[in-house]
Amino acid sequence: MRLLSRVAERLYWMARYMERAEDTARLTHAYTHLVMDIPEGTDLGWDSLVNILEGEAVFEQRYRAYNEQNVLSFLIADEDHPGSIRQTIQAARENVRTTRDVLPEEIWEHVNELYLYTQECAEKSVGRRNRHHFLEQVIARCQIISGLAITTMCRDNTFRFMALGHMVERADMTTRILDVGAGALLEEGRHNPTVDPLIWGALLKSVSAMSTYKRQVGPLTEGASVVEFLLKEATLPRSVAFCLNSIRAEIGKLQNPKPALGKLERARRRLARFDPESATPAELHKFIDRTQLDITDLHDSISASWFLPTEQ
Amino acid sequence: MNKSWKSYKTGAFFDELITDAGSPRLAARRAVNMLQSLSKGEMAARRAAAETAIHEMGISFTIYSEGKNIDRAWPFDIIPRIIPGKDWAKVSLGLAQRTRALNCFIDDIYNQQKILKDGIVPAETVLESGNYKPQCAGISPRYGAWAHVCGTDLVRDKDGKFYVLEDNLRVPSGVSYMLENREITKRVLPELFENYSIQPVDDYPSHLYRTLASLSPRERRRPCIVVLTPGIYNSAYFEHSYLAREMGAELVEGSDLFVDDNDCLYMHTVDGPERVDVVYRRIDDDFLDPEVFREDSVLGVPGIMRAWKAGNVAIANAPGAGVADDKVVYAFVPAMIRYYLNEKPLINSVKTYLCMNEKDRDYVLNNLDKLVVKPANESGGYGLMVGPHATKAKRAQFAKLIEKDPRNYIAQPTLSLSTAPTYIEDSVEPRHLDLRPFILSGKETWVTPGGLTRVAMTKGSLVVNSSQGGGSKDTWIVEGSK
Numbered sequence: 001m002r003l004l005s006r007v008a009e010r011l012y013w014m015a016r017y018m019e020r021a022e023d024t025a026r027l028t029h030a031y032t033h034l035v036m037d038i039p040e041g042t043d044l045g046w047d048s049l050v051n052i053l054e055g056e057a058v059f060e061q062r063y064r065a066y067n068e069q070n071v072l073s074f075l076i077a078d079e080d081h082p083g084s085i086r087q088t089i090q091a092a093r094e095n096v097r098t099t100r101d102v103l104p105e106e107i108w109e110h111v112n113e114l115y116l117y118t119q120e121c122a123e124k125s126v127g128r129r130n131r132h133h134f135l136e137q138v139i140a141r142c143q144i145i146s147g148l149a150i151t152t153m154c155r156d157n158t159f160r161f162m163a164l165g166h167m168v169e170r171a172d173m174t175t176r177i178l179d180v181g182a183g184a185l186l187e188e189g190r191h192n193p194t195v196d197p198l199i200w201g202a203l204l205k206s207v208s209a210m211s212t213y214k215r216q217v218g219p220l221t222e223g224a225s226v227v228e229f230l231l232k233e234a235t236l237p238r239s240v241a242f243c244l245n246s247i248r249a250e251i252g253k254l255q256n257p258k259p260a261l262g263k264l265e266r267a268r269r270r271l272a273r274f275d276p277e278s279a280t281p282a283e284l285h286k287f288i289d290r291t292q293l294d295i296t297d298l299h300d301s302i303s304a305s306w307f308l309p310t311e312q
Numbered sequence: 313m314n315k316s317w318k319s320y321k322t323g324a325f326f327d328e329l330i331t332d333a334g335s336p337r338l339a340a341r342r343a344v345n346m347l348q349s350l351s352k353g354e355m356a357a358r359r360a361a362a363e364t365a366i367h368e369m370g371i372s373f374t375i376y377s378e379g380k381n382i383d384r385a386w387p388f389d390i391i392p393r394i395i396p397g398k399d400w401a402k403v404s405l406g407l408a409q410r411t412r413a414l415n416c417f418i419d420d421i422y423n424q425q426k427i428l429k430d431g432i433v434p435a436e437t438v439l440e441s442g443n444y445k446p447q448c449a450g451i452s453p454r455y456g457a458w459a460h461v462c463g464t465d466l467v468r469d470k471d472g473k474f475y476v477l478e479d480n481l482r483v484p485s486g487v488s489y490m491l492e493n494r495e496i497t498k499r500v501l502p503e504l505f506e507n508y509s510i511q512p513v514d515d516y517p518s519h520l521y522r523t524l525a526s527l528s529p530r531e532r533r534r535p536c537i538v539v540l541t542p543g544i545y546n547s548a549y550f551e552h553s554y555l556a557r558e559m560g561a562e563l564v565e566g567s568d569l570f571v572d573d574n575d576c577l578y579m580h581t582v583d584g585p586e587r588v589d590v591v592y593r594r595i596d597d598d599f600l601d602p603e604v605f606r607e608d609s610v611l612g613v614p615g616i617m618r619a620w621k622a623g624n625v626a627i628a629n630a631p632g633a634g635v636a637d638d639k640v641v642y643a644f645v646p647a648m649i650r651y652y653l654n655e656k657p658l659i660n661s662v663k664t665y666l667c668m669n670e671k672d673r674d675y676v677l678n679n680l681d682k683l684v685v686k687p688a689n690e691s692g693g694y695g696l697m698v699g700p701h702a703t704k705a706k707r708a709q710f711a712k713l714i715e716k717d718p719r720n721y722i723a724q725p726t727l728s729l730s731t732a733p734t735y736i737e738d739s740v741e742p743r744h745l746d747l748r749p750f751i752l753s754g755k756e757t758w759v760t761p762g763g764l765t766r767v768a769m770t771k772g773s774l775v776v777n778s779s780q781g782g783g784s785k786d787t788w789i790v791e792g793s794k
Contacts, residue, residue, distance in 0.1 A: 005580040006568050098544050101557045109368075157582055255583045306582045308567060 003157040007099050009307040011158060014095035015165025018111075021088040022142035023173035024053065028075050028085075029135040030206030031180070032128075035068075037198050046071040048183050052176045055083055072131065077122035085138055086122040089115050104152045107145060114141045160250045164302060167250075171243035172295045175288045177203050178230055181223060182288060185281035200226040207238040227276040227284065240291065244268050247298070260301040267294035316355075316739040317348045326472045327742060328393050328732035339396040339790050342507045344733075347391060352738055355390075359735060361500040362390050369492065386489060387783035389734050392497055392504070393745065393765045397511070397791045403466070403474050403749075404759045406659025409649060411462050411751040414479060414636045416652035418458040421635055422448050432651050433644045437668065440719065441638050441688070443482075445597060447604050448632030451621060454527055455755055459636065460628035461520070461592075462751040463487075466763075468730035475660045475727065477746065479645070481629060481637035483594050487750050488551035489784055490764040491516060497786040509791040511761035516750070517558035520592075523754035524559075527626035528589040535589035537561040538579060540569070542595045542611045552594050561592070571615030575622040590626045591616070597631050639688040639722045640666055663725055667718040676714065676723040680707045683723040685714070698774055700726055729774055732785065734767055744768045746776050747787065762787035 031049050047066035050059050055074065058081050063070040078084040082091070093115040100108050117137065125134030146166070153159045184199050200221040204210040207230065216233070217225050234241045248264055251257045274287050322330050329340040336344035350358070366386050420427050421438055428435040438444055463484025465477040494513050498505065521537070528535035539561050541552035556563035568579050569588065578585035593600065599609040601617040619625045635641070643664040646657045665672040665683070676683060685697045697710045714721045731742035749763030765785040766776035776782040 002562070002586060003582050004562060004564060004568050005582055006565065008582045101553050101563050161582070308580055 001154075001156045001158065003102070003161070005306060005308045007102055008157065008161045009303070010095040010099045011102070011161045012165040012302070012307075014092050014099065014111075015162040016169040017088045017092035017095065018142055018145060019166045019169035020083070020173070021085050021092065022139055023170065023177075024075060024083070024085055024088065025135045025138040025142075026206045026208075027053075027173070027177055027180075028072070029132070029139070030202045032068075032072070032131065033205075034198060034202035037202075038195060048180060050074065052179045052183070053083055055081065058083075069126065073126045076126055076131070076134070084122075086118045089118045089138075102158050104148065106152070107148055110141065110145050110148065114138070114145070117141070157254070160253065161306075163250050164247060167243040167246045168295060168299055168302070170238060171240050171247075172292060174207065174230055174238055174240050174243070175291050175295075177206055178227060179285065179288050181226070182281050182285045185223065185284075196223060197221045203230070209236060209238060212236065224276045224279075227279075231271060231274070231276065240271060241268075244271065251302075254306065256305055260298065260305055263294065263298040263301045267291060267298060270294060316352065317344075317733070320733060320740055320742070322731065322742060324470070325728050325742070325744070326468050326470055326730040328395070328468070328730055328745070329391075330733065337394075340394040343392065343394060343504050346504055355735060356738065358390055358500045362388055362496050365496050365499050366492075369495070386492070387769065387781075388493060388496060389743075389767055389769075389783050389785045390497070390500060391733050391735055391740070392501075392786040392788050393732050393747075394788045394790055395762065397789050400761065400789045403659060404761075406474075406657070407464055407749060407751050407759050408757045409653065409655060409658050410464070410476065410479070410645060411459065411753055411757060413645065413649040413652050414462070414481065415457050415459055415753055417641075417648050418481075418630075418633055418636050419452060419456045420652075422451060422632060427648065427651055430651075432647050433641070437640050437666075437719070438635060441635060441640070443632075443634040443638050445605075445632035445635070447617065448630070451630075451632075453630050454626065455753070457527075457753045458630040458633040460523055460527070460630070460753050462753070463748050464751060466747045466749065467727055468747075470728045472730070473660060474747075475662050476645075477662060477727075478639065478642060479637060480748075482596060482634040483629065484748070484750065485548040485551055485594075486748055486764040486766075487516060487760070488554040490750075490760065490762070490787070491554075493764070493784055493786040508788070511789040511791070513761060516760060517555060519752055519758050520555065521559045521561075523752040523756075523758070524561075524590045524592055524626075524628055526755035527628060529623055529626060530587075530589055532589070536579075536587060537590045537592065538564045538569070538588050540564055540566070540591050540593040540595060540613075542566075542599070546594070548594065555592075566595075566609075566611045566613050569613045569616070571613065571619050575615070575618045575624055577613070577616060577619045577625040588625060590628065592628050597634060600627075600631060639664070639686055640668070640719070643722070662727065665723040667714050667721040667723065672723075673714065673718055676721075677711055679723075680711060682726060684726050685710050685721055685723045688720050688722060698726065701774075726774075729768075732765075732767070734769070734783075734785075736769070736771075741771070743771070744774050744776070745785065761789040 045066060046068055049071055050056055050066065059074055062080060063074065074081055074084065076085050079087065081087060093111050096103065096108050096111045121134055125131050149159065149162060181199055181203055200223055201210065204213050204221060204226060213229055217229055229236065230239055232241045233239045234245060236242055244264060244267055248261065251260050251264065270291060279287065320330060322332060329337055329344055331337055366388060417427065427433050428438060459481040461484060463480040463486060466474045467477050468474055491514055524537050525535050537559065539552050539556040541549060541563060543549065543565055553563055562579065564579055569577060571577050577588045579588055595611050598605045599611045601612050601614060602609045603614050604617040617631065620627050620631065643666055646661055649655055649657045665676050667673045667676055681699045683699045685699065687695045697706060699707065729744040729746065731744055733740045734743035745765050745767045747763050747765050750760045752758045765787045767783045767785055768774055768776045769781060769783045
């Protein structure tokens, strides 16, 4: 099946935005629970949630203080923040609207419904009372759409570019989630036996991996083993290793895969070399930064290889 | 019987379903009886079901208002319009004949210009028209077909006869609504279909595909066909997307295409460039190729005219086909039919006064209250004046416009557009309508059975365009109406 470059690009971005919305909802959900659990006086600020999503610049233009109300409003409902759940869903919908002719009809219907839902409910879900339900709805509805794609679409290029979008975005978001942990360790500058397991547990929950972790690794949520699990466990669908392997498999089926494969292998080699057990929090943070740059390079390469040349 | 039908008055017009005596016409009898048996509540429920179907199927059109684009649900009336097959057969032949003559005319204008030299059509009316594209001179597309998809607007006058109101040869739209209207009627009034043999319309996309495929410059089993759209903000985007999907063609925008140094047209795909054989374009000539027409066009494809002239790609409708889509040229179509085909026109045209002729102009200026005045080059019902309904000020304004630019205006007698029972709020009332069949010309000519019926939903109004509050109806051509 032939696929227009422009359509491929829109499908890829549709998937990235859907994944971003879901992962932002997951992260926000886990983080707000964490904040409720943590003993008073522990300095786990709302600013780190904005920092790991790289929203500081936009945030500081719009708000004065990093408090719960402002940060949640920024991440859930802000119409001027392109990364808010509401805006990412809108961006996903715009991309589906212009690619409807290559997608199963139900995908458009569900994306459109999700859009209408976020338009209606985002604003009033910033407060604690409705927030929980809203975030769960966003996650569940995103899952319905992914499920539809997986169970109804041919494994052709149309599906492939959506899969690429999901995996690139998810790999990036998983590193950001880990950065929450690294950040907490760095800020404290010391080991905190009461708080640390809570933080790492919350991170595992945000990727729905808590029970899997307990069965596979053990009941204790310790920094190094959680990092190892979320980075390297090749069977865990939200681990960085899993995402990179999936990207490799999809790219391998496209024409002219060499440039993107090169970038991908660099990221995989960096991941293989990294040892969470011996790394200091500062080294973990640095590794995450480098990996995020690898993912950006990979995206640029995908874009240059298969999407519309911007200007000839 | 639902009493909303009892008070139905046909008035001084031809009614499609009801005779002057107030009884259903032969072909419509069973349908009208069935509809009359529905209670008010049931009728309302059917209409609600239609609205839900339209919403679910995402049938919409875009209108431009106050600088914003608004996606509106497609306005639809559930009572179908019914035309006996034997009446339609004649109309269909007339339309095919007319389109053949129009294609001969366009081909002649861009080549020998015999009809101008023979003085049948005054040369200046054609060559000075904005729709004449000198860049197209010397080209002869396959089968002499320029207007591959023609949307001809028909009306029925008091006498019950069909008249051609205008021919749309550039990028006529509306066919997807014709198809969806049938789909909706099947869903919400399935009982109506039980006792009828109705000519199907849903094979339109395959006829369109065959017409387009017959134009392919390369002999291939499945030529590469694309639908070129100006994009999501165009009022007919829904239709572009619909037709692409139904034909299994690619829906492309200008930026998806490029022309190489060998004058071949390609599209960018993830597997690299792929050669395109046929472009079903839904953008106007002026925006088609910035190398040749408007330089500032970002919708078109630089070099596409080179590729077309070199014979490496077919464009439907062919650039320049709009030269026959001109309300002044319209007046000469019966003469063209005699000139090129040596046949008698099988379908009537409306008497047309050309303001460029002094005699006609005097008549028009003295009879503005009786005539419909139209600019020669607008479509969509913009800029026209219906004399009997216009204010004095409006008539004076048009008198000035005509004197300033007579070439750009024509006038026609106000026709008594036919009516059909239309479901308004909770009663059935007559509303005026027209009909747009679509005629396909490639290797063969094909006419849709029926077409898109558009209804002026406002009482007494004659303006049926959806951009101006018009609605639509399913149109049935029925066989063996005994």
